[in-house]
Amino acid sequence: MPAGRPSFYERVYELVREVPRESVVTYGQVALFLGSPAAARAVGYALHFLGHSRRVPWWRVVNARGGISLRGRGANADLQRHLLEREGLRFDAAGRLDLRVDRWWPDDDDQAQPAGRSPRSSAR
DNA sequence: TTGTTGACTCCCG
DNA sequence: CCGGGAGCCAACA
Numbered sequence: 614m615p616a617g618r619p620s621f622y623e624r625v626y627e628l629v630r631e632v633p634r635e636s637v638v639t640y641g642q643v644a645l646f647l648g649s650p651a652a653a654r655a656v657g658y659a660l661h662f663l664g665h666s667r668r669v670p671w672w673r674v675v676n677a678r679g680g681i682s683l684r685g686r687g688a689n690a691d692l693q694r695h696l697l698e699r700e701g702l703r704f705d706a707a708g709r710l711d712l713r714v715d716r717w718w719p720d721d722d723d724q725a726q727p728a729g730r731s732p733r734s735s736a737r
Numbered sequence: 738t739t740g741t742t743g744a745c746t747c748c749c750g
Numbered sequence: 751c752c753g754g755g756a757g758c759c760a761a762c763a
Contacts, residue, residue, distance in 0.1 A: 621760060640745050644759080651758040653745040658760075661744055676745065683744050690744090707751090740763090747757085 621647065622659040628719065629660070632673040634700045636717035637710060639677050646719055653677075665689075672696040679710040 624647050632638055640653040649655070660671045672693040676682045683690035694704060702715055 644745085649759060651746085652760065654743055654758075655745090655760040657744040658742085659744095663744095671744080674744080677747085681744085693744090742762090743760105745758095747755105749755090750753095 621649075621652070621655060622662070625656050625659040626663075626669050629669050629671060629674060631719065632670055632717055635702060635715070637673045637675050637679075637697070637702070637712075637715050638717055639675060639679075639712070641677050642716070642718070643674065665692075675710060679712040679715070680708055 625643055628643055628646060629638070640656045641650070643656045644650055644652040647656075656674070660669075660674060663669050663671050681690045681693050683693065694708075697710070698704070702710055704710060
């Protein structure tokens, strides 16, 4: 682990730690919030150091399409999906979440937004 | 300081 | 919808 150096990674952990249950954020979202919109990969790398640890809810971070990538980590991907489903989230046939509903933003108190109704979804 | 790597994203075809 | 390629960033050797 990077250890004792206050860094970008620390902020990633801090932010992810605040993601409420039944909600998720994307790597790009975290990067954007930390001030580096193109550092999504670095965010993923930061979570990589957490390993299987649960001190940070890393499973609440998904890719921009609402799915689980974890490429070379098939087993972990399965674990992530399991944990999210246990919190009540549901994946569609393509194995993706509905970000219009499940996405959470640091500024929002709660997902006060009722499901599927916001016209601004589009994402992109 | 330079080069490599990676739990990402976006653009194209 | 899917696969391939390029771009960006932070940490590390």
